[in-house]
Amino acid sequence: MTIAFYLDQARKKNLYCRLSDGSAQIAFPLGYTVEADRWDRDWQETTPEDPHFLTLGSFRSYLDRRYHELCGLAVPVATVLATLKHEAQTWIATSGLDGIAQALFDDQNSSRQLPAYTAFLRAFEAYSGHSPADYTAHPKGSLVGFRTRDGFEFDLDTYAGLSGRLADWFEQRDLEAIGIQT
Known part of the structure; x- marks a missing residue:
């Protein structure tokens, strides 16, 4: 699976996530505005100065881990991508990228x-x-x-x-x- 973040300059909240695997692809907004000087065009991600740089790195790791969990259950790829989008949108709905940060923090640290x-x-x-x-x-x-x-x-x-x-x-x-x- 390929995980890509990109900016849609036509939107105020311009950060999007695209998940793709073979011919299956899905994209969704992350409810966050990236300032132009905090976007690395070469790496297609925010710069370390962006307050959500670490959140996006954790989100990328989560998506990859969750993708492999779901594929291990023999779920069709299109369904896996739709599930990942739904999970992300559920977190985003409450407070944007902060909702993702909160959910990932709680998930990663509950065992401690x-x-x-x-x-x-x-x-x-x-x-x-x-x-x-x-x-x-x-x-x-x-x-x-x-x-x-x-x-x-x-x-x-x-x-x-x-x-x-x-x-x-x-x-x-x-x-x-x-x-x-x-």
Whole structure:
């Protein structure tokens, strides 16, 4: 399966996703506007400066993993692509690309017993005094990053998240990461 992101310049919310496999193809809007200076034409993806760069990378990985799960059940390719589109549109319907970020964060971190994505948002609002209109949030693995309107950036982490990352680093024998973080 090929997963491609592209911009439709005729639309305000211009980011789209196209899934294709052989002659089967499906495309859908992601409900997000990419600024021209945050789009890499060569790689056909957002630049790392875009707040949803990591979300789109996680979404691409999710689509690939889910595609192989469904194909393993002997589901026809056209049905697989339609299912992936439906799942994405369900997440997008509530809050655009943020809905995808929330669903993927919760899915990826549920085994580590991390709080839900919305719990991170509520904690940030409670302790910072910011309202949802005053910041943007984006998942970063097992933590959530926040950027306020006035340009400040924060990362909200948990003991469970840090413990999980530390366990991963030990398992991978990533001595550099262990040294930096401890």
